[in-house]
Amino acid sequence: MYTRKTPWGIRVARQEVLGKKPLSILEKIRENLERLNEKMEVMIELQKHGKKDIQMLPAEAPLDVMTLLSMPDHLRKTAMTVCRLGRATAEEVAQQTKRARAVESAYLNQLVIMGHVKKERKGRKAYFYVDRDTQG
Amino acid sequence: MILARIIAVHSYKGGTGKTLLSLNLAATFVKRGKKVCLMDLDFRAPSLSTILKIDKAECWLNDYLNGTCEIDKVLIDLSDRFHDKDKFFVGLANPTTEAIRNMSAKDRKWEMRALGRLLALRNSLLEAKGFDYLVLDTSPGLQYSSINAIVTADLVIVATTCDRSDVDGTKRMLRELYDLFEKKTEVVLNKVLHDFSSKSGRDEVQSRIKDVYQVPLLGIIPCFCDISKAEGNAIFTQERPDHSFAKILDELANKIDNSLV
Numbered sequence: 001m002y003t004r005k006t007p008w009g010i011r012v013a014r015q016e017v018l019g020k021k022p023l024s025i026l027e028k029i030r031e032n033l034e035r036l037n038e039k040m041e042v043m044i045e046l047q048k049h050g051k052k053d054i055q056m057l058p059a060e061a062p063l064d065v066m067t068l069l070s071m072p073d074h075l076r077k078t079a080m081t082v083c084r085l086g087r088a089t090a091e092e093v094a095q096q097t098k099r100a101r102a103v104e105s106a107y108l109n110q111l112v113i114m115g116h117v118k119k120e121r122k123g124r125k126a127y128f129y130v131d132r133d134t135q136g
Numbered sequence: 137m138i139l140a141r142i143i144a145v146h147s148y149k150g151g152t153g154k155t156l157l158s159l160n161l162a163a164t165f166v167k168r169g170k171k172v173c174l175m176d177l178d179f180r181a182p183s184l185s186t187i188l189k190i191d192k193a194e195c196w197l198n199d200y201l202n203g204t205c206e207i208d209k210v211l212i213d214l215s216d217r218f219h220d221k222d223k224f225f226v227g228l229a230n231p232t233t234e235a236i237r238n239m240s241a242k243d244r245k246w247e248m249r250a251l252g253r254l255l256a257l258r259n260s261l262l263e264a265k266g267f268d269y270l271v272l273d274t275s276p277g278l279q280y281s282s283i284n285a286i287v288t289a290d291l292v293i294v295a296t297t298c299d300r301s302d303v304d305g306t307k308r309m310l311r312e313l314y315d316l317f318e319k320k321t322e323v324v325l326n327k328v329l330h331d332f333s334s335k336s337g338r339d340e341v342q343s344r345i346k347d348v349y350q351v352p353l354l355g356i357i358p359c360f361c362d363i364s365k366a367e368g369n370a371i372f373t374q375e376r377p378d379h380s381f382a383k384i385l386d387e388l389a390n391k392i393d394n395s396l397v
Contacts, residue, residue, distance in 0.1 A: 065280065069313070
């Protein structure tokens with residue numbers, strides 16, 4: 001018997017039979033939801049500020065001071081914070097800029113799309129950094 | 137609360153006294169017991185090596201920014217000039233024509249890496265080596281190396297004069313450069329010819345400066361013939377500790393020591 005009925009009559013897989021599989025499936029669903037959420041945040045920001053702010057650049061666009069100067073104010077603040085911190089999560093950037101984590105997450109992902117910042121996932125955390133070593 | 141520990145000295149025009157101010161401010165900090173590193177980031181017209189009479193260096197700041205050496209190899213210990221130990225270090229720009237030419241031809245990617253290496257000095261010098269202040273002397277105007285220094289700094293001191301084109305350019309630069317980077321900025325009005333003997337004269341200049349630039353005034357330095365006569369041969373505040381210039385610099389250092397960003 002691989003399933004059991006809940007008091008409400010819903011048939012669910014029995015964890016003792018499937019081992020840790022349901023947990024890992026839930027973990028995967030959460031990860032995908034988080035990624036979907038990040039994409040939604042970027043889309044919301046795109047609508048809010050207009051697409052003119054985000055020029056699609058080649059995969060790698062140097063984040064030099066002249067580029068920083070030409071950015072819209074809201075992105076410059078985020079980009080400068082990443083420059084200063086070297087490598088940071090949206091939460092860490094938000095602590096410096098005093099803006100909401102979700103806002104910084106959206107701005108950071110915009111900077112990734114623009115090719116100025118790189119993103120790396122480690123477990124459930126996403127780290128953003130300026131790739132000064134490989135660019136060039 | 138973070139102390140302003142990386143100070144960039146910048147100006148719109150050349151000849152406003154950036155190097156004189158940087159060198160003597162660094163020297164004043166040393167006399168106040170601080171451990172200071174002075175860096176010449178004016179790669180287009182290096183001058184600290186001449187003033188300090190240093191012809192050769194194991195490595196120059198150019199090499200550090202090129203990524204070919206670490207900062208330890210660049211720093212020259214000049215503490216003995218203050219009869220002290222482990223207090224005053226300088227990093228020099230290579231003054232040869234070839235080096236100046238090379239630095240003028242760098243691309244955006246190089247400048248991005250240079251910014252990263254300048255930002256890394258906060259850890260390598262202030263945190264790891266215990267420096268109290270890092271003073272960055274820059275090129276005038278909107279040069280890459282100067283803007284990199286501004287982005288790195290906690291405090292930007294803008295050296296300006298009463299020259300009309302300098303005033304207009306400085307105003308623009310404050311609005312269109314420093315404001316965008318949200319930098320703590322203060323102005324030093326240098327080479328002033330106004331009458332400073334009365335308090336009303338000083339107050340008038342101070343209120344005019346605040347109205348024009350809309351940023352705090354760190355200090356006013358009168359035009360001293362004695363400084364011109366010294367012909368940039370030495371650290372003036374050290375040679376003439378009782379001179380009015382040395383006293384003004386001590387006031388500036390005191391304000392910075394107490395200023396919080």
